[in-house]
Amino acid sequence: MGRVLVVGGGIAGLAAAVELVDRATNPTGPFEVMLWEGADQLGGKIGTTAFGGVDHVDTGADAFLARVPHGVAFAHRVGLSADDLTAPTSASASVWFDQLHHLPDGIVLGVPASVRPFVTTDLLSWRGKLRAAAEPFLPRRDHGDSLGEYVRGRFGNEVHERLVDSLVGSIYATDTDHSSLAAVPQLASLATANRSLLVGARRQRLAVAAATATNAPTPIFGAPRSGMAALVHAAANTFTANGGSIRLGTLVVAIEPHERGWEVASSDGTSVIVDHVVLASPARATSSLLAGIAPEASRLMSTVEHADIIMVRLRVPTADWPSRLVGMSGYLVPKPRQRWVTAASFGSQKWEHWRPANGDQILRVSIGRDGLPVDTLTDDDALTAAVTEVSRHLNFDVQPTDTSVMRWIDAFPQYRPYHHERMAAIENALPTGIHVAGASYRGIGVPACIADGQRAAQAIVLSLTQAGEFLS
Numbered sequence: 001m002g003r004v005l006v007v008g009g010g011i012a013g014l015a016a017a018v019e020l021v022d023r024a025t026n027p028t029g030p031f032e033v034m035l036w037e038g039a040d041q042l043g044g045k046i047g048t049t050a051f052g053g054v055d056h057v058d059t060g061a062d063a064f065l066a067r068v069p070h071g072v073a074f075a076h077r078v079g080l081s082a083d084d085l086t087a088p089t090s091a092s093a094s095v096w097f098d099q100l101h102h103l104p105d106g107i108v109l110g111v112p113a114s115v116r117p118f119v120t121t122d123l124l125s126w127r128g129k130l131r132a133a134a135e136p137f138l139p140r141r142d143h144g145d146s147l148g149e150y151v152r153g154r155f156g157n158e159v160h161e162r163l164v165d166s167l168v169g170s171i172y173a174t175d176t177d178h179s180s181l182a183a184v185p186q187l188a189s190l191a192t193a194n195r196s197l198l199v200g201a202r203r204q205r206l207a208v209a210a211a212t213a214t215n216a217p218t219p220i221f222g223a224p225r226s227g228m229a230a231l232v233h234a235a236a237n238t239f240t241a242n243g244g245s246i247r248l249g250t251l252v253v254a255i256e257p258h259e260r261g262w263e264v265a266s267s268d269g270t271s272v273i274v275d276h277v278v279l280a281s282p283a284r285a286t287s288s289l290l291a292g293i294a295p296e297a298s299r300l301m302s303t304v305e306h307a308d309i310i311m312v313r314l315r316v317p318t319a320d321w322p323s324r325l326v327g328m329s330g331y332l333v334p335k336p337r338q339r340w341v342t343a344a345s346f347g348s349q350k351w352e353h354w355r356p357a358n359g360d361q362i363l364r365v366s367i368g369r370d371g372l373p374v375d376t377l378t379d380d381d382a383l384t385a386a387v388t389e390v391s392r393h394l395n396f397d398v399q400p401t402d403t404s405v406m407r408w409i410d411a412f413p414q415y416r417p418y419h420h421e422r423m424a425a426i427e428n429a430l431p432t433g434i435h436v437a438g439a440s441y442r443g444i445g446v447p448a449c450i451a452d453g454q455r456a457a458q459a460i461v462l463s464l465t466q467a468g469e470f471l472s
Contacts (some may be wrong), residue, residue: 002031010044
């Protein structure tokens with residue numbers, strides 16, 4: 001019988017494990033699948049706890065993209081039905097640039113896809129609008145793989161700083177001036193296929209509108225009604241129900257070559273011999289494990305940088321909540337106006353299942369991003385910063401009745417320009433039987449991590465099938 005070990009119980013590791021154990025029951029097997037997680041619970045950067053009178057408020061990611069297949073398909077695969085999933089409300093987002101400004105309609109990750117909203121918005125100055133209006137007439141330019149350089153070159157500084165960097169920076173906790181264009185597929189595909197980004201974005205928007213005119217509109221985001229941790233629990237249950245085994249609190253400390261594959265040792269002194277290992281752990285941890293067996297891959301992984309994030313949750317009494325904020329899902333803070341807060345989500349207006357019975361508001365405030373380290377802040381500092389800045393942004397004295405502070409260390413890998421080339425070099429430097437998967441490598445976000453875990457699993461199944469030899 002073959003044997004495969006998945007190291008890391010985040011969503012990428014779980015996706016790999018579910019894929020492997022499903023394939024192990026097919027005629028291509030059989031093989032045994034194990035998952036080891038160093039923490040005392042699964043989920044990685046996904047977490048859900050009770051807060052503010054609601055049983056399940058997320059402490060990390062609160063949704064997954066629903067317009068790409070991997071998130072929704074995986075949820076259904078592990079037993080979550082359509083009724084178990086929900087979509088955000090119709091509440092709209094804003095940008096805080098000295099005051100709140102509604103996000104203009106007709107944008108693709110901040111890129112203009114329609115002219116009229118950019119003429120009427122008060123978020124951009126007339127100088128910024130005129131600069132952006134020149135974009136369709138500019139020649140195609142090669143800006144390498146820098147997202148910031150590309151967008152600034154096409155639309156100017158205001159569109160980049162107040163829209164694109166605000167949106168992409170919030171999603172990826174990144175500074176787009178130091179980020180890979182290729183790592184943002186929506187924008188990279190537009191840049192590759194079109195001379196004008198505005199014209200390309202407009203065509204895409206019209207195509208989407210035409211497709212949804214005859215079909216039910218597809219929500220952009222989805223989430224389990226009982227929190228994102230429900231996806232983790234469902235995946236773990238599916239894995240173990242199909243014969244997989246999970247060990248928590250089992251930190252891998254060494255991987256050594258063995259005549260029958262690889263010997264993997266844990267911190268509790270136990271070891272196992274396996275055919276294949278999936279390292280679904282952040283690049284920094286993976287790098288140390290590979291130092292002795294794949295020094296070049298280890299060196300390249302050590303160069304992947306990460307941003308730490310602090311998530312502050314606040315419960316604000318409904319009596320204090322201004323009526324002018326009703327119907328809003330939250331706001332983003334552009335880099336030129338940031339101190340600590342990157343974004344604030346009005347969770348109870350964004351999600352119906354996050355509404356306390358008495359009508360109070362639950363807010364989630366994100367602190368930190370690439371270039372804005374938060375390791376110097378204590379929990380009290382973070383809470384004070386969140387309350388002080390949100391009060392200033394919203395122009396009323398926020399006095400929360402419940403609070404929580406959650407730190408996500410190495411939460412967001414930073415895809416520097418030419419990250420994909422670095423990943424190709426890492427793959428080429430990995431020895432046979434060692435695989436990597438997860439956010440550090442091929443995509444941030446739940447669907448991207450699921451897809452990468454499944455990719456690693458499928459490569460293992462193919463390898464084992466072709467070899468026709470398994471450990472006994």
